Amino acid sequence: MESGDPADSPSSSPILAVGGVSIPSLQPTTTTTTWTASPHPVVIKWAGKEIELADVSGAKTVLDLKALIHARTGVQVDRQKLLNLSFKGKVAADDCTLLNLNLRPGHKIMMMGSLEKDIENVDVPPEERPEVNNDLDVAEDFELEEYSALNQNKIARRINEYNVNVLNPPRPGKKLLVLDIDYTLFDHRSEAQTGTELMRPFLHEFLTTAYAEYDIAIWSATSMKWIQEKMKLLGVDTHPDYKIVFYLDYLAMITVPTQKYGVINVKPLGVIWGKFTMYTAKNTIMFDDLRRNFVMNPQQGLRIRPFRSAHLNRATDRELLRLATYLSHIAKLDDFSHLNHSKWESCVVRLEIRAGTLRRRRRPREGDEYNADSS
Ligand SMILES: [Mg+2]
Numbered sequence: 001m002e003s004g005d006p007a008d009s010p011s012s013s014p015i016l017a018v019g020g021v022s023i024p025s026l027q028p029t030t031t032t033t034t035w036t037a038s039p040h041p042v043v044i045k046w047a048g049k050e051i052e053l054a055d056v057s058g059a060k061t062v063l064d065l066k067a068l069i070h071a072r073t074g075v076q077v078d079r080q081k082l083l084n085l086s087f088k089g090k091v092a093a094d095d096c097t098l099l100n101l102n103l104r105p106g107h108k109i110m111m112m113g114s115l116e117k118d119i120e121n122v123d124v125p126p127e128e129r130p131e132v133n134n135d136l137d138v139a140e141d142f143e144l145e146e147y148s149a150l151n152q153n154k155i156a157r158r159i160n161e162y163n164v165n166v167l168n169p170p171r172p173g174k175k176l177l178v179l180d181i182d183y184t185l186f187d188h189r190s191e192a193q194t195g196t197e198l199m200r201p202f203l204h205e206f207l208t209t210a211y212a213e214y215d216i217a218i219w220s221a222t223s224m225k226w227i228q229e230k231m232k233l234l235g236v237d238t239h240p241d242y243k244i245v246f247y248l249d250y251l252a253m254i255t256v257p258t259q260k261y262g263v264i265n266v267k268p269l270g271v272i273w274g275k276f277t278m279y280t281a282k283n284t285i286m287f288d289d290l291r292r293n294f295v296m297n298p299q300q301g302l303r304i305r306p307f308r309s310a311h312l313n314r315a316t317d318r319e320l321l322r323l324a325t326y327l328s329h330i331a332k333l334d335d336f337s338h339l340n341h342s343k344w345e346s347c348v349v350r351l352e353i354r355a356g357t358l359r360r361r362r363r364p365r366e367g368d369e370y371n372a373d374s375s
Pocket residue numbers: 180181182183184288289290
């Protein structure tokens with residue numbers, strides 16, 4: 001949002017509210033229209049939050065303000081970018097006093113800036129970070145608008161800097177299927193002697209069917225070394241009936257701020273689309289057991305039930321078999337962008353009824369509650 005945006009201007013609304021809470025000192029009873037030497041509150045918008053700094057004196061400089069912001073947010077002074085703080089049309093210098101900036105009371109200052117720990121974390125494999133247990137309801141928690149420029153910059157950086165090793169060239173006219181590994185293709189937490197014991201049932205059948213119409217990519221929030229090991233373990237890397245186009249690891253992911261869960265790591269398909277122009281929002285679909293991984297591309301994401309406790313669930317899990325049916329069915333479409341993948345199961349049920357292959361209703365399993373609406 002730019003300076004002068006109506007949403008930021010106190011004159012656009014008779015009552016000033018921050019995050020739904022009125023701030024008494026900003027009520028219209030304040031007759032001041034520009035900053036005076038007496039203290040005023042300042043609102044900082046950052047990472048989806050609004051932070052009020054009470055009683056900031058107009059005699060303070062921009063640098064003083066940054067120090068106050070640092071004290072409240074932890075973002076270091078030299079990492080802060082105050083987006084709508086200008087003096088005579090230019091970015092306000094650090095020694096400029098707030099009085100000189102002609103700010104109105106209640107002016108909301110947009111800030112971009114990352115915490116040191118998040119910057120350091122960019123190079124730490126997500127598996128080593130504390131796990132986010134809650135699956136995010138992305139539409140509610142995520143404020144894309146303010147940060148879209150920042151997120152797009154991060155995606156652009158990945159496009160430029162992340163090196164994709166193409167294992168098998170993309171095939172003309174094929175769509176793209178992007179697959180998570182852990183809990184999607186196999187249960188990485190149970191103990192076993194062989195990979196086959198932990199492999200999700202019908203994995204090879206699924207990949208073989210999908211390969212007819214889709215190029216297949218693997219994207220896992222771990223390091224490349226582990227992805228290669230896991231694919232070898234499952235026999236995916238050398239299977240005669242399908243080929244994988246490329247692997248992406250955690251370094252191709254980006255961090256985005258969310259209101260409820262702070263900064264999270266996600267898999268933006270824009271990285272792939274920027275590198276491989278034959279793949280687009282219209283012909284890409286991605287499976288992941290964590291909805292938050294496709295927060296940047298909710299329309300292309302299909303949330304698969306997690307495959308856990310392999311020894312218990314191996315005999316009954318038919319998720320991949322049914323998803324293969326879904327993929328083959330939608331592959332006839334030129335454009336996926338009107339599909340609602342959360343309804344994939346009702347689509348498969350209809351196809352099974354039509355084909356006379358519908359099985360008796362299966363027992364509920366772990367993870368079923370997530371798709372209760374489509375059962
Ligand atoms: Mg997973």
